Amino acid sequence: MAAEITSAERINHELKLSVAMLGELADSIEQWEEMTGEEQADWSLEWDQFINILEHVLHKAYKSRQMSSEQVVRYQELLSAIRDVSPNLSKMNLLQPRVSLAEVV
Helix, strand or coil, X not given: CCCCCCHHHHHHHHHHHHHHHHHHHHHHHHHHHHCCHHXXXXXXXXXXXXXXXXXXXXXXXXXXXXXXXXXXXXHHHHHHHHHHHHHHHHHCCCCCCCCCHHHHC
């Protein structure tokens, strides 16, 4: 029987994946105009999934104080990075997080 993932493990996992997603976003920003419509749509779907995890897992854990102090710092850095690329998200017509980016920092 597999061990269940604890809340702290899930948060760490999602934070790690989120950092990777932002790295992919940086590459996509540079390549967006050269992507086909299908590639842009695929990327948009992946981004929507990322935003869903951000709002329903990470932000929920943050608001309910389930994050360790280290996780809070990593989450704040993540939101700061998203805020920095927010103008690009608009240009790419990607979903903006409904999480108040100013609220957390």
